[in-house]
Amino acid sequence: MMDDRAASSSSRPAANRPPVYDRLTVAQVHEALHKMILIRRFEESAEDEYMRGMSYGTMHLSIGEEASAVGMCAPLSDTDLITSTHRGHGHCIAKGGDVNRMFAEFLGKETGYCHGRGGSMHIADPSKGNLGANGVVGGGIPIAVGAALAVKRRRTGAVVVCFFGDGANNEGVFHESLNMASLWKLPVIFACENNLYGMSTSVKRSTAVKDVAQRAAAYAMPGVIVDGNRFADVAEASFEAVERARGGDGPTLIECKTYRIRGHSRSDRNLYRTKEEIESWRKRDPIELFEAELEALGLASREQIEAIRAQVEVEIRKGVAFAEASPVPSAEDLLRDVYTT
Amino acid sequence: MVAPARILSFAEAIREAMAIAMDADEHVFLMGEDIGVYGGAFQVTGDLVHRYGEERVMDTPISELGGAGVAVGAALNGMRPIYEFQFSDFAMLATEQIVNQAAKLRFMLGGAVSVPVVFRMPSGSGTGAAAQHSQSLQAWFAHIPGLKVIEPTTPREAKGMLLAAIADPDPVMIFEHKLLYKTKGPVPEGYYTVPLNKAAVVRPGADLTIVASGLMTVRTLEAAATLEQSGVDAEVIDLRSLRPLDIGAICESVKKTSRLMCVYEGVKTMGIGAEISSAVAESEAFDFLEAPIIRLGGADAPIPYSPILEKASAPQVADIVEAARKLATGAV
Numbered sequence A: 001m002m003d004d005r006a007a008s009s010s011s012r013p014a015a016n017r018p019p020v021y022d023r024l025t026v027a028q029v030h031e032a033l034h035k036m037i038l039i040r041r042f043e044e045s046a047e048d049e050y051m052r053g054m055s056y057g058t059m060h061l062s063i064g065e066e067a068s069a070v071g072m073c074a075p076l077s078d079t080d081l082i083t084s085t086h087r088g089h090g091h092c093i094a095k096g097g098d099v100n101r102m103f104a105e106f107l108g109k110e111t112g113y114c115h116g117r118g119g120s121m122h123i124a125d126p127s128k129g130n131l132g133a134n135g136v137v138g139g140g141i142p143i144a145v146g147a148a149l150a151v152k153r154r155r156t157g158a159v160v161v162c163f164f165g166d167g168a169n170n171e172g173v174f175h176e177s178l179n180m181a182s183l184w185k186l187p188v189i190f191a192c193e194n195n196l197y198g199m200s201t202s203v204k205r206s207t208a209v210k211d212v213a214q215r216a217a218a219y220a221m222p223g224v225i226v227d228g229n230r231f232a233d234v235a236e237a238s239f240e241a242v243e244r245a246r247g248g249d250g251p252t253l254i255e256c257k258t259y260r261i262r263g264h265s266r267s268d269r270n271l272y273r274t275k276e277e278i279e280s281w282r283k284r285d286p287i288e289l290f291e292a293e294l295e296a297l298g299l300a301s302r303e304q305i306e307a308i309r310a311q312v313e314v315e316i317r318k319g320v321a322f323a324e325a326s327p328v329p330s331a332e333d334l335l336r337d338v339y340t341t
Numbered sequence B: 001m002v003a004p005a006r007i008l009s010f011a012e013a014i015r016e017a018m019a020i021a022m023d024a025d026e027h028v029f030l031m032g033e034d035i036g037v038y039g040g041a042f043q044v045t046g047d048l049v050h051r052y053g054e055e056r057v058m059d060t061p062i063s064e065l066g067g068a069g070v071a072v073g074a075a076l077n078g079m080r081p082i083y084e085f086q087f088s089d090f091a092m093l094a095t096e097q098i099v100n101q102a103a104k105l106r107f108m109l110g111g112a113v114s115v116p117v118v119f120r121m122p123s124g125s126g127t128g129a130a131a132q133h134s135q136s137l138q139a140w141f142a143h144i145p146g147l148k149v150i151e152p153t154t155p156r157e158a159k160g161m162l163l164a165a166i167a168d169p170d171p172v173m174i175f176e177h178k179l180l181y182k183t184k185g186p187v188p189e190g191y192y193t194v195p196l197n198k199a200a201v202v203r204p205g206a207d208l209t210i211v212a213s214g215l216m217t218v219r220t221l222e223a224a225a226t227l228e229q230s231g232v233d234a235e236v237i238d239l240r241s242l243r244p245l246d247i248g249a250i251c252e253s254v255k256k257t258s259r260l261m262c263v264y265e266g267v268k269t270m271g272i273g274a275e276i277s278s279a280v281a282e283s284e285a286f287d288f289l290e291a292p293i294i295r296l297g298g299a300d301a302p303i304p305y306s307p308i309l310e311k312a313s314a315p316q317v318a319d320i321v322e323a324a325r326k327l328a329t330g331a332v
Helices: A026-051 A066-073 A089-094 A099-106 A140-153 A166-170 A172-183 A212-218 A231-246 A275-282 A286-296 A302-325 B010-024 B048-052 B064-075 B088-102 B138-142 B155-167 B215-229 B247-257 B272-282 B284-288 B307-312 B317-328
Strands: A081-083 A160-165 A188-194 A223-227 A252-257 B005-009 B028-032 B057-059 B080-084 B118-123 B148-150 B172-177 B184-188 B200-203 B208-212 B234-238 B241-243 B260-267 B294-298
Touching: A026 A066, A026 A089, A026 A099, A026 A231, A026 A286, A026 A302, A066 A089, A066 A160, A066 A188, A066 A231, A066 A252, A066 A286, A081 A140, A089 A099, A099 A302, A140 A160, A140 A172, A140 A188, A140 B064, A140 B088, A160 A166, A166 A172, A166 A188, A166 A212, A172 A188, A172 A212, A172 B064, A188 A212, A188 A231, A212 A223, A212 A252, A223 A231, A231 A252, A231 A286, A286 A302, B005 B010, B005 B155, B010 B028, B010 B048, B010 B080, B010 B155, B010 B184, B028 B064, B048 B057, B064 B080, B064 B088, B088 B118, B088 B138, B088 B172, B118 B155, B138 B148, B138 B241, B138 B260, B138 B272, B148 B155, B155 B172, B155 B184, B200 B215, B200 B247, B208 B215, B208 B247, B208 B317, B215 B234, B215 B260, B215 B317, B234 B247, B247 B260, B247 B272, B247 B284, B260 B272, B260 B317, B272 B284, B272 B294, B294 B317
Parallel strands: A081 A160, A160 A188, A188 A252, A223 A252, B028 B057, B028 B080, B080 B118, B118 B172, B148 B172, B208 B234, B208 B260, B260 B294
Antiparallel strands: B005 B184, B148 B241, B200 B234
């Protein structure tokens, strides 16, 4: 299938072409773009639902961070695993999640991923290897290490991608977990989505090192910094880390430098950052960068991109309609699933 | 058909349960601090590392939160970890993973997963280890829906309840009183389980009901023998499980004896005894009560070091005898 490789369809000089396109088919590249747009439109629609009073509770939007979610998951199959964060819609969709069930969970419906028990912060899809978003900063990190221990012991050949934000890098459990993962050479990739702020507190004000990736040295693993707004950079780093993990050489810490365009959650008034800063990152929109690169490399035409966007709109409309038409849970089932037995 | 019993210590019974579980299922493995060549702080894992290797008897760094989380993550993915806290007090470092993760994941995820992890909790005072190595924190964890909290009293129960806990699909915290580790009793050979949701009447009696668990059950039985000499016939219920709590068994006994006393080593205030008292007061057994319900709990103080103070901080046999006699004779 070498002819189908994305690189061979481009007429650009190899030197200007990010190497990850040698690893992916054109169809896979288009699917990556599809997922990034689907994440964006899912979150914009979820925001609309919230504004219309259709959804409840809070939500944490990852608008502006789509490239890190999709790039990190690019090398993964359904048998590989991820752990996600409170800002996890992108990870779920990147790992193959179903937006119908995601919208339904948002609206607290019985057809949602968690049957309305979890909401935005706890969406999981074990059938696709998504072990779940997590409401506690750093809560998923040791779970990812345990998952990696399990797949190593069970010799499934799978790897685990552990998503977390810059805020989690100052939790003690981050350090405990990276130490154990390296000590036991576990097949786990730590993906730090550094969006510069833990809620309102900037990395400069919270973190003693300049780059989170520097922490890797303390645990004898590679620490890699990538442009988190460029799909190709993230995906290439992920492929290299996944190869290392599958080869038995242990974990890698990848720091994706990115930015959250929206506030931390619904209550955020953006008092801790400037409009100019937000605007400067808007100009580096990961979807626009990806589309421009694909067009420049001849990997996607404007028509193909528009067709992907149109397809996403259909999926979003169907998802919202499915969620709105779905039944609410029954209060009689309140105690269901507290225990298995 | 349970095979004949031999005499084993409580610690040996737990070790045997872990060995049987590891023989039966390659996914069962042990994690903890110094459980390998050291054999565990209380020699419970003993020689298991030599029999099963370092991959299945894993020494961890001193990282209770991370270690507990690794156990949770492994349990989510087809393994059956047994995580030993060196002292149950150190589970305080890991409450995030126990309470926010292990206990809630199944529910939060709408039943999509189970978390079959066992946390072993060496607990209790009486060893001169003072306030940070002697607590009885059962009630803390029994407060959390999603956890099962058990406390065996005899070596036979320790083995059977641990085997049931390992087979259980949900997170189980097994409290093992450190003073019980060297106690001995008959233990059947081979595989058997003791239910995780049933209290046991370990001494039938007519005059009052005393409810206890673990070491407190041992002390209560000793107290009951003394009480018998002075004509007080105590019924002793060994709770065995604190979550779920077998309130039905307690109410049945109260209907018979009309008097209830709860003995527990954990701090008296907001403790197991409060829950039992109010559950009985809310039940049809309330109408049978002829005296106030008595709680004999641990002191409202950290566990002290000096032996005279340490003894004073937890119910002793003489305390149980005195309180029971007052309750049975209407002196309350």
